[in-house]
Amino acid sequence: LAKTTQPISMDSYEGQEVNITCSHNNIATNDYITWYQQFPSQGPRFIIQGYKTKVTNEVASLFIPADRKSSTLSLPRVSLSDTAVYYCLVGVDNYGQNFVFGPGTRLSVLP
């Protein structure tokens, strides 16, 4: 699976848009990009997944440039409840491959 690099932490204020960028320079042709959110004492929750260009759902948007060596998770108008750890995963779920969540990005939303 492709190695990913994310900022360890970010601070934001309520109502702002938050962009978290993940670098994955050795992404393979078949790899997908997936983002998860984890609140304290809970399991991670799937947010969004994409392969190229832009994906949007009711929670977030995912921007992927043409070279796919990075991706940006965009959270519009965050609230205090968006305070969580956000993980970027890149790869393909083939037999024998394991998932590495990494340290993720700890987002703190301030009032």
Next chain:
Amino acid sequence: EADIYQTPRYLVIGTGKKITLECSQTMGHDKMYWYQQDPGMELHLIHYSYGVNSTEKGDLSSESTVSRIRTEHFPLTLESARPSHTSQYLCASSETSGRIGEQYFGPGTRLTVT
């Protein structure tokens, strides 16, 4: 909404005891996983299964064992609990897919070994 259950949610147990952490899902997913996570730290994959009678060890070495006799059930067992096993254990499942499919996580079991 995902239907994946873990019991117990919290467990405090003495050293040397045998314990089994239960995980069940009602979604018919072939793939199931166990992760270990200490507070504020990364998730580490300790076991996974791609179907009945299939189990593999993950990246993090663990003294625990797992079994997959039924599709919906993926219990984790510690034969002799030690304080170093104190952690949160998270179970997850996903559909068979050619990409990293959406993993559904259970609420976790917080284990404390005294």
